[in-house]
Amino acid sequence: MVTSAKRSGSLLLVSLCAVAALATACSDDAPSAEEALADGFVDMTGEEVVTIDVLDNVFEPERVVVSEGTEVRWENRGRTPHNVIASEEGAFDDVPVAEMQPGDVAVRTFDDAGAYPYYCSLHGTPERGQIGEIRVVAS
Numbered sequence: 143m144v145t146s147a148k149r150s151g152s153l154l155l156v157s158l159c160a161v162a163a164l165a166t167a168c169s170d171d172a173p174s175a176e177e178a179l180a181d182g183f184v185d186m187t188g189e190e191v192v193t194i195d196v197l198d199n200v201f202e203p204e205r206v207v208v209s210e211g212t213e214v215r216w217e218n219r220g221r222t223p224h225n226v227i228a229s230e231e232g233a234f235d236d237v238p239v240a241e242m243q244p245g246d247v248a249v250r251t252f253d254d255a256g257a258y259p260y261y262c263s264l265h266g267t268p269e270r271g272q273i274g275e276i277r278v279v280a281s
């Protein structure tokens with residue numbers, strides 16, 4: 143009796159995890175502007191070109207929500223080199239990952255809705271330090 147009770151308990155745990163995983167996948171697939179604004183993102187939807195100032199050592203603004211098809215330009219306005227690295231490997235593979243010297247600009251057009259966290263590997267990690275995020279929503 144004890145053995146069968148343990149078995150049904152672990153089956154229940156497995157199915158709850160499956161439901162939680164599905165719910166997470168759904169919200170990642172369709173980010174909304176309302177969610178992003180509630181999370182403190184700066185609303186730059188409807189702009190064709192959005193500029194992120196790369197300073198020593200922050201991205202300004204740090205978190206922006208943009209529409210699909212927006213060209214994002216990172217401009218190094220600091221006095222030291224920086225870079226822009228996708229926190230999720232591969233998400234940003236067409237943004238130069240070499241050091242941006244003061245005055246340099248890196249450009250990427252975001253055609254697909256999604257969450258694109260990034261960081262400067264010279265002054266941060268994917269979790270802290272010089273970090274930012276582009277949230278792209280359907281236009």
Ligand SMILES: [Cu+2]
Pocket residue numbers: 199223224225262263264265272
């Ligand atoms: Cu940096």
